[in-house]
Amino acid sequence: MEIVFGDLSLGVKKGGASYIFAYNLGGIESLEKEGNEYLYRVPSLAFWRATTDNDRGNGFSKRSALWMGADAFSDVEGYEVEIDGTEVPSASLIAPGNNELISSPLRKADSVSIVFHFRTCTAPSASVSVRYSLEEDKDGVKVDYSYKGVPGLPELPVCGLRFILPFKTESFEWDGLSGETYPDRLYGAVRGHYRTEGLPLCPYAMVQEYGMHMHTSELGIKCMNKELCIKAESDDGFSFSLLPASPMALENAYHNIDLPPQRYSYLTIAAAVRGVGGIDSWGSDVGKDAHIDSSGSYSVSFRII
Amino acid sequence: MISIQNYLSDPSVFRVNTRKAHSDHIHYRTIGEAESASSFYMPLDGEWDFIYSDTPDEREKDFHKDSFVSDRVQKIHVPGHVELQGHGQIQYINTMYPWEGKEMLRPPMVPSANPVSQYIRYFDLPDSMKGERIIIRFEGVETAYFLYLNGEFIGYAEDSFTPSEFDITDAVRDKNNRLCVEVYKRSKASWLEDQDFFRFSGIFRPVYLYSIPAAHVDDFWAKTDLERDGSGKLTLSLMLSYKDPAFKGSLVYTLGSIVSRKIAIDSSVTAYRSEEMTIPSVRSYSHEHPYLYDFSIAVYDDEDNLLEYVPYRIGFRHVAIENGAVTLNYKRLMICGVNRHEWSAENGRAITMSDMKRDIEIIKGANCNSVRTCHYPDRVEWYSLCDEAGLYLMSETNMESHGSWHKNSRVEPSWNVPGDDPIWKDLVIDRCVSNFETFKNHASVIFWSLGNESYAGENIRAMNDYFKSVDDTRLVHYEGVSFNPGYKKYISDVESRMYTPPEKVREYLRKDGSKPFLLCEYMHSMGNSLGGFKDYDDIFDEFDGYVGGYIWDYIDQALYKIDEATGMRFLAYGGDFGEKRSDYEFSCNGIVDAERHEKPQMQEVRAVYGNRLR
Numbered sequence: 001m002e003i004v005f006g007d008l009s010l011g012v013k014k015g016g017a018s019y020i021f022a023y024n025l026g027g028i029e030s031l032e033k034e035g036n037e038y039l040y041r042v043p044s045l046a047f048w049r050a051t052t053d054n055d056r057g058n059g060f061s062k063r064s065a066l067w068m069g070a071d072a073f074s075d076v077e078g079y080e081v082e083i084d085g086t087e088v089p090s091a092s093l094i095a096p097g098n099n100e101l102i103s104s105p106l107r108k109a110d111s112v113s114i115v116f117h118f119r120t121c122t123a124p125s126a127s128v129s130v131r132y133s134l135e136e137d138k139d140g141v142k143v144d145y146s147y148k149g150v151p152g153l154p155e156l157p158v159c160g161l162r163f164i165l166p167f168k169t170e171s172f173e174w175d176g177l178s179g180e181t182y183p184d185r186l187y188g189a190v191r192g193h194y195r196t197e198g199l200p201l202c203p204y205a206m207v208q209e210y211g212m213h214m215h216t217s218e219l220g221i222k223c224m225n226k227e228l229c230i231k232a233e234s235d236d237g238f239s240f241s242l243l244p245a246s247p248m249a250l251e252n253a254y255h256n257i258d259l260p261p262q263r264y265s266y267l268t269i270a271a272a273v274r275g276v277g278g279i280d281s282w283g284s285d286v287g288k289d290a291h292i293d294s295s296g297s298y299s300v301s302f303r304i305i
Numbered sequence: 306m307i308s309i310q311n312y313l314s315d316p317s318v319f320r321v322n323t324r325k326a327h328s329d330h331i332h333y334r335t336i337g338e339a340e341s342a343s344s345f346y347m348p349l350d351g352e353w354d355f356i357y358s359d360t361p362d363e364r365e366k367d368f369h370k371d372s373f374v375s376d377r378v379q380k381i382h383v384p385g386h387v388e389l390q391g392h393g394q395i396q397y398i399n400t401m402y403p404w405e406g407k408e409m410l411r412p413p414m415v416p417s418a419n420p421v422s423q424y425i426r427y428f429d430l431p432d433s434m435k436g437e438r439i440i441i442r443f444e445g446v447e448t449a450y451f452l453y454l455n456g457e458f459i460g461y462a463e464d465s466f467t468p469s470e471f472d473i474t475d476a477v478r479d480k481n482n483r484l485c486v487e488v489y490k491r492s493k494a495s496w497l498e499d500q501d502f503f504r505f506s507g508i509f510r511p512v513y514l515y516s517i518p519a520a521h522v523d524d525f526w527a528k529t530d531l532e533r534d535g536s537g538k539l540t541l542s543l544m545l546s547y548k549d550p551a552f553k554g555s556l557v558y559t560l561g562s563i564v565s566r567k568i569a570i571d572s573s574v575t576a577y578r579s580e581e582m583t584i585p586s587v588r589s590y591s592h593e594h595p596y597l598y599d600f601s602i603a604v605y606d607d608e609d610n611l612l613e614y615v616p617y618r619i620g621f622r623h624v625a626i627e628n629g630a631v632t633l634n635y636k637r638l639m640i641c642g643v644n645r646h647e648w649s650a651e652n653g654r655a656i657t658m659s660d661m662k663r664d665i666e667i668i669k670g671a672n673c674n675s676v677r678t679c680h681y682p683d684r685v686e687w688y689s690l691c692d693e694a695g696l697y698l699m700s701e702t703n704m705e706s707h708g709s710w711h712k713n714s715r716v717e718p719s720w721n722v723p724g725d726d727p728i729w730k731d732l733v734i735d736r737c738v739s740n741f742e743t744f745k746n747h748a749s750v751i752f753w754s755l756g757n758e759s760y761a762g763e764n765i766r767a768m769n770d771y772f773k774s775v776d777d778t779r780l781v782h783y784e785g786v787s788f789n790p791g792y793k794k795y796i797s798d799v800e801s802r803m804y805t806p807p808e809k810v811r812e813y814l815r816k817d818g819s820k821p822f823l824l825c826e827y828m829h830s831m832g833n834s835l836g837g838f839k840d841y842d843d844i845f846d847e848f849d850g851y852v853g854g855y856i857w858d859y860i861d862q863a864l865y866k867i868d869e870a871t872g873m874r875f876l877a878y879g880g881d882f883g884e885k886r887s888d889y890e891f892s893c894n895g896i897v898d899a900e901r902h903e904k905p906q907m908q909e910v911r912a913v914y915g916n917r918l919r
Contacts, residue, residue: 007712009406009886020406020885024713030406030885037883095712096719102409166883168870261870 001136003083003109005093005101010081010114012134019141021132023094026076026116028132028141031304036226040166045118045128046268047071049157049209050250052276057283064154070120071247074128077117083109110136115144124150126294130161140305142233145271149295156292157209160239160270160300162246167223169265171197172242176216184275184290186214199244199262207253211241212273221265230269233301239270271298309361312461313449313492314415319732322460324440324470326742327524327544329685332517332613336603339616344433349441349484349512354425355381357392361489364421369453369485383424383512384445385655386505389864393420393490397862397879399501399888400707400758404491406886412709412722413493422507424486428514430479437516438548439477441484442470444684445510449492453485463494463732466681466703467739468510496722497733500680500705500757502646502654502862503879503892509655510684518612519548520570520604522556526745527600529621530778533635537587537621539564541579543602547572553607560584560619561598570604589634590620590748592674592918595695597748618692620748624779626798630849631780631821633697633751639845640697640853641914642675643668643896644826647683648860650876650899661687663901665694668859671896671907672914677825677855680705680757682740691749698749699782699825699855702740702768704733704756711758716788723764730764737771745776754825755783761792769796784825799823799852807840814848824854831894835906842913856910860901861893876900 004011009029012019020030027042048071051061081088083106091097101107113133119125131144145161173196177189180203202210213219215237219230232238244262245253253259275290285291292298312318333343356377358364367373381390388395396403404416430439441452447465451458454476462469490506525543532538541558552572559565563584568577588596597618604612623634631638645664647654661684668676676696678687681703691698710721723729737755744750753772755765765783772781784801786792793800800813803826813822828835835856844851866877876899880887893899896907 004406004409006401006406006409007708008401011406011409018407022406022886032885037885039885041880041889095715095717099411099719102411107409261868263868263870 001109001112001134003107003112005098005107007095007098010093010112012112014134014136015139017140019132019134021114023079026074026079026118027130031141038165038226038228040164040264043130043161043163045071045074045120046158046160046162046247046270047120047156048247048251049274050207050247052208053204053206054277054282054284054286055157058277058285060155060157060285064157066122066154067157070122073121075119075121077119079114079116082113084111122153124152126150126153138303140229140303142301142303144233144299144301145269146297146299147271148297149293151295153294155274156272156294157274158268158270159272159292159298160268163267163269165221165228165265165267167226167265168244168262169199169221169242170223171195172219172221174213174216174220174240175218176213176237180211181214182212182276182290183214183273184277184287199242199265201244201256201259202250207250207256207259209247209250209276211243212239212270213241214239214273216240221267229305231303231305233303238300238302239273241268242266243268269300269302271300307451307458309451310415312451313489314413316413316493316728316732318461319463319494319735320461320469322471323462324472325524326467326739328526328746329688329743330522330525330615330617330746332522332615334613335611336614339614343515345515345517345613347428347431347434347514349426349428349514350383352380353383354378356423357387358421358423359393360417361419361421364487365423368423368425368487369456369458371456371483378425381424381507383426383508384510385507386447386509386653387420387422387507388505389653392422393506394884395503395864395882396884397503397887397889397892398884399891400499400711401886401888402495402499402708403504405708411720412496415493415495416491419489419491420506421490422488424488424508426484428482428484430477430482434514434516435479437518438472438474438521440470440515440517441473442468442513442515443508443510444468444512446486446488446508447506448490448494448498450486450488453487455483463492464703464736464739465494465498466683467736468685468743496709497704497706497759499708501707501891503864505653509653517546518604519606520552520554520612521546522602522604522613522615524742525602525615527617527619528778529619529748531587531589531621531623531634535586535589537584539582539584541577543577545570545575545577554612555605555609556602557605558600558602560600584621587621590622591634592695592697595693595748596620597692617746618689619746620692622748622751624751626780626821628849629818629821631799631823631852637849638852639917640675640823640855641673641918642677642697642699642853642855643671643673644677644679644855644858645683646679646858646860646862648862648899650863650865653864656684658686661690664859665690665696667897667901667903668696669694671910672918673910674914674918675699675853675855676859677701677754679858682743685743688744688747688749692747696749697751698747699752699754700740700744700750701754702736702756704736704759706759707757710760710788718760718789721760721762723759723762725763727763730767733764733768734771737768741772741775750779752780752782755781755796757784759785761786761789761796766792766795782823782825801825803827803857804829807844810841810844810851811847814844814850818850821850821852822848823852826857827854828856829894830856830858830896830904830906831891833905835896835909838909838913842917845917856896858894860897861895861899863893863899
């Protein structure tokens with residue numbers, strides 16, 4: 001594969017696709033295949049879900065409100081690049097160091113990885129790393145998301161990575177569980193291959209979190225001639241939701257008709273998902289084993305093709 | 306045989322067979338014509354044949370041959386950017402070069418992703434042009450182009466925002482002319498055209514043919530000055546060309562009813578220079594009273610038949626630095642300015658006369674007295690509009706190389722253009738020559754600017770030297786030297802910086818003050834902004850050496866787009882076209898939005914500038 005050492009970015013060209021990782025923005029800014037761009041913006045850290053009726057009833061959203069800010073803003077602290085298994089110091093990657101790279105053998109490589117390190121905009125701060133790895137003989141780009149918690153923060157609504165795809169999905173299909181699944185609502189799910197036309201609107205009277213699919217091994221998203229595939233790289237798969245609106249937009253909507261017209265697809269890949277609860281009545285908390293303890297560590301690995 | 310690649314990538318090749326830059330005067334067949342349009346001119350704007358290719362390899366290599374036929378030919382409107390007519394990627398990017406993350410290049414390398422636009426235009430000469438000397442004029446083509454006529458190579462030009470002319474007398478036919486223009490989006494000039502804007506290509510300003518009569522004023526400079534006692538100075542220099550070596554005739558130049566001189570000319574007289582004329586008690590030119598005198602040159606044959614008539618409006622004013630302050634007409638000048646990109650939500654930088662006239666109204670209505678033509682020469686009509694309106698111009702040369710020395714938010718000039726390498730020198734000087742020669746007669750122009758954010762070195766020093774050598778009636782401006790301060794004694798008459806906090810401005814004026822202090826960009830008007838504007842205004846009262854500044858900037862750079870979800874038209878900014886990389890909403894920093902509606906901060910501009918200039 002070909003590596004492009006930019007002044008603020010690392011470009012990779014491999015198998016008819018090209019990728020741009022923006023040092024200053026903390027992630028993959030461009031994923032282009034056959035002339036189509038698949039990313040609207042650099043992916044962001046996902047920490048918020050739109051308040052469910054039960055979240056409101058038991059006060060979860062109030063207790064965990066600071067994660068809404070952390071979802072909206074994140075702070076990239078640094079990045080590291082490895083090419084063919086050897087770390088390339090960031091001083092060599094940015095100017096003037098990259099001047100030496102114009103005639104470097106590193107411009108042709110068999111493998112490259114770039115990991116971005118983040119601090120959550122909370123006090124105290126938890127840390128997150130997102131590693132993107134590309135290998136000559138493997139399709140697409142592998143993403144390893146890892147959250148490392150600290151004591152002293154409230155429970156997490158969700159923990160993962162959110163991509164905005166610059167199109168309205170026509171259909172998506174996945175290998176995983178039927179219906180909508182949360183950690184405390186898995187019992188009825190049946191493993192299989194499922195398909196949804198378009199992006200589903202919120203099935204609940206008042207708009208709130210919806211559409212989570214846990215333990216997914218593969219997800220395919222289609223729009224016109226565009227096709228994106230997400231494959232699990234860990235044994236128990238990944239959790240995803242693919243929605244027509246951001247959690248903030250869902251939070252601010254009372255009804256589906258309050259949502260913005262569908263332009264983009266919001267793909268959240270989660271390392272941890274909170275349950276939805278409702279055990280004895282409105283207003284009681286989600287069962288303990290369906291909480292996300294923010295002092296824990298959570299990771300998810302997947303491949304985007 | 307022309308080597309396309311060499312022309313595009315060799316910094317020593319930037320104009321081939323082009324005519325020398327000259328003043329922007331228009332010549333008329335009769336005095337009466339000057340009220341409407343010159344019959345010497347024939348616009349070529351309209352629908353042209355067009356072939357678009359993503360790369361040079363895909364272009365039609367024989368398109369300039371008369372025998373060429375192809376089913377790839379489409380139609381395109383000239384003037385206009387090709388990207389806004391459905392061809393190629395629309396991209397907004399600020400300081401990074403547009404190939405960031407896609408190709409690793411160093412100057413003067415040219416990206417391999419280099420879209421090519423091939424234009425074909427058929428035309429016949431009107432009877433009035435047959436047998437005459439014929440010139441073709443391109444007002445603006447981005448970024449480099451090869452010109453062919455009737456199968457013959459005519460020439461090559463760069464410098465996207467500067468008119469280029471070619472003498473096609475020998476190649477033109479009376480009928481069935483086939484004009485072919487091959488435009489490359491990228492060239493080595495792209496290294497010097499890294500302005501913070503949408504990156505376009507194509508023939509985006511008007512194209513004309515014009516004929517020149519038996520004797521023609523190719524160029525003139527009515528150089529003026531204003532004395533302290535209120536008298537005016539006028540020195541006329543001009544260049545003439547002739548069709549017939551046996552030509553004899555006369556030339557009459559006038560200034561209102563004050564000066565009228567007749568000189569005999571013949572084909573040996575290709576240059577003329579008057580002595581310095583003194584005109585007692587002229588009316589001076591200023592933004593409050595932009596008084597202009599009618600100046601004219603008329604050329605006659607030996608039977609006193611009028612061959613051409615050249616009217617021009619000139620003004621008398623004196624720009625200087627006195628006692629550490631910039632002065633105009635011996636009084637302190639306070640710049641209440643704004644940076645202006647040419648912009649239209651519909652057509653990008655392919656703007657119209659009515660766009661320009663509206664801009665004058667809005668900018669005057671905001672109580673501005675100055676405009677910086679960021680960061681390239683504007684359409685030539687703009688300068689006359691500013692003359693009439695009383696808007697002082699900083700006439701900026703087409704150059705910005707921001708991404709070459711400012712990387713990762715740090716000053717990092719390990720490589721930079723134009724830098725010190727002599728190979729770039731003639732090219733950047735040529736851009737200064739075009740700026741000066743085209744606009745030298747405009748009363749509104751008080752600063753020549755060397756360009757924007759291009760660091761500093763021997764080549765920019767040479768640009769400064771050039772302006773100093775040709776014009777002692779205006780000041781030279783350049784900001785980028787503040788990043789290489791060793792050159793400050795050679796570059797820029799003013800200490801120019803951008804976005805300096807008020808306290809830092811005061812600190813300079815208190816501690817150094819060796820040059821008057823100017824903010825070529827300040828008050829970044831992105832989104833909801835322009836708070837604290839009054840803080841700068843107070844400095845005028847504290848330091849005579851404070852010259853003022855130019856707000857960043859006049860108009861949001863956003864483009865109409867149809868929202869697929871609703872069918873509604875909206876104003877799209879960077880990143881909305883799927884382009885990568887992009888700097889997204891940084892394209893919108895105006896005091897008016899892209900449709901020229903005032904943004905709420907205009908109230909503050911109008912009040913602060915209005916009170917200052919009252």
